[in-house]
Amino acid sequence: MATCGEVLVKLLEGYGVDHVFGIPGVHTVELYRGLAASSIRHITPRHEQGAGFMADGYSRTRGKPGVCFIITGPGMTNITTAMAQAYADSIPMLVISSVQSRSQLGGGRGKLHELPNQAGLVAGVAAFSHTLMSADDLPEVLARAFAVFDGGRPRPVHIEIPLDVLVEPADHLLPGRPVRTARAGAAPQIVQQMAMRLARARRPLILAGGGALEAGAGLARLAEHLQAPVALTINAKGLLPANHPLQIGSTQTLPATRALVAEADVVLAIGTELAETDYDVTFKGG
Numbered sequence: 001m002a003t004c005g006e007v008l009v010k011l012l013e014g015y016g017v018d019h020v021f022g023i024p025g026v027h028t029v030e031l032y033r034g035l036a037a038s039s040i041r042h043i044t045p046r047h048e049q050g051a052g053f054m055a056d057g058y059s060r061t062r063g064k065p066g067v068c069f070i071i072t073g074p075g076m077t078n079i080t081t082a083m084a085q086a087y088a089d090s091i092p093m094l095v096i097s098s099v100q101s102r103s104q105l106g107g108g109r110g111k112l113h114e115l116p117n118q119a120g121l122v123a124g125v126a127a128f129s130h131t132l133m134s135a136d137d138l139p140e141v142l143a144r145a146f147a148v149f150d151g152g153r154p155r156p157v158h159i160e161i162p163l164d165v166l167v168e169p170a171d172h173l174l175p176g177r178p179v180r181t182a183r184a185g186a187a188p189q190i191v192q193q194m195a196m197r198l199a200r201a202r203r204p205l206i207l208a209g210g211g212a213l214e215a216g217a218g219l220a221r222l223a224e225h226l227q228a229p230v231a232l233t234i235n236a237k238g239l240l241p242a243n244h245p246l247q248i249g250s251t252q253t254l255p256a257t258r259a260l261v262a263e264a265d266v267v268l269a270i271g272t273e274l275a276e277t278d279y280d281v282t283f284k285g286g
Helices: 004-014 048-062 074-088 118-125 135-151 188-200 210-226 255-263
Strands: 019-022 041-043 066-070 093-099 128-131 156-162 204-208 230-232 266-270
Touching (some): 004 135, 004 156, 048 066, 048 074, 048 093, 066 074, 074 156, 204 255, 210 266
Parallel strands (some): 019 041, 019 066, 093 156, 204 230
């Protein structure tokens, strides 16, 4: 008989998860039972915040969600800083935690690692936080999480599983098939309008952010065709080679780059929210 915790590991394998970061604890034993027989490599940090930052770095370098197994209570409070960074930088991260048994949720009875509302605690640093009230709902919730990673603006997702749900029989959920969602493209008419503007541009400029990392080759071809300088945000570093003749680095706050922006007749901003931390760190209102 496979438990919900064991089936979860198998379903994660189906989604291509090959690493999990976390610190085993009394409340996550059932999550870890399935790891030994899986192909997933577990990495143990010294602190749950470290697990979150490891998952963040993994996602940035591998282009896929970083996954964490986190204990109830202090494990979740520890990882929220890393989740907040991933949320701000649009980094996909799947945080799976335990939580008190269904009959104890919000009970305030002093249970080990009890929080009044664990899901509420992390809701502000996650695309969504879901409490799994039945093992039967596991495939649907995972599909919803990966839809955020694949098809929307990627951000952390938190799934908490009550201790009694973790041990529910879940053989009937196998074999499970992953559900993947394609990211929506821009409206064709908008793309056509931008293409026409760029074709007529005399002094084009490209501002690229971390959201464009998967489009590096295409962006390089576009920049070379237009002979447009490319300024990269910190999260977009590596999108173009450091020695590329059109790459002007993360220099958006410098007077010379600001002058380029002011002189450009068309500016293409792609994969960036034009945030203060990349474009106005000197707080000059530019």
